[in-house]
Amino acid sequence: MTVAESDERTDVLTEEQRRRCMAANKGRNTKPELLLRKKLWSLGLRYRIGHNLPGRPDIVFVSRRLAIFVDGCFWHRCPEHFRMPKTNHDFWERKISRNVSRDAEVTAQLAAAGWQVLRIWEHELRQDFDGVVIRIQRTIGQ
Template sequence: MADVLTPRQRSRCMARIRGKNTRPEIVIRKKLWSLGLRYRVNYKLPGRPDVVFVSRRLAIFIDGCFWHRCPLHYQSPATNRLFWETKINSNVQRDGDVDAQLAREGWTVLRFWEHEVKNDPDRVIQSILTQVRGQQ
């Protein structure tokens, strides 16, 4: 199946995809902040977690359904399939490596899917609160 966009249009669309400060990340950060929880962003840890509670050694990632192969929502692209499969496979492998490295260093890692934040952000917040309060 051929791409419906020209290479220039496709390039422009792909360039607009954010790697950080995505809508789901901002939703979670605003809710945590409104609850009085203070955290770090852009904290230098392997994998660059989206939210970090340094004193609690808690790293939180919010993974995009496409980029990290969500078991519910991932659909393999129809065009340039080899490139995308290689790219997504390496993302998934890297996620596992990052989780293992952070665990070895004494960090707790929480990962949430983009769709979890969109569908039920309060449940995501509750999971984070449980972890934060459980470590105090």
């Protein structure tokens, strides 16, 4: 076994612990999504969630044909914050690359169907929450 192979298999958790840890990662209703939705609702902006569109956008303004995705920095390869895990590199490279390519495909499908797409990084919400809200308000023409 080479050093690279042993590095790929090194994990401080057992296989069962890792499985439970990964299963606990939420794909919907994450804290950044909930904070943004709560703010938009408090401003009187009425949206839909769980709308049947490609990629299942996090927030949808149907009448404005606007789909909003709140993308996690790790899962969607944020150019500012993403760091590839040192263990199991090949697995993570394939997984994250699939996520990024799927994001591009979904954005293209929605655009082709006449939808406008906003992709918001989770770090944008932490760094400039009010700026993100203003950007959404401007996009929907309010």
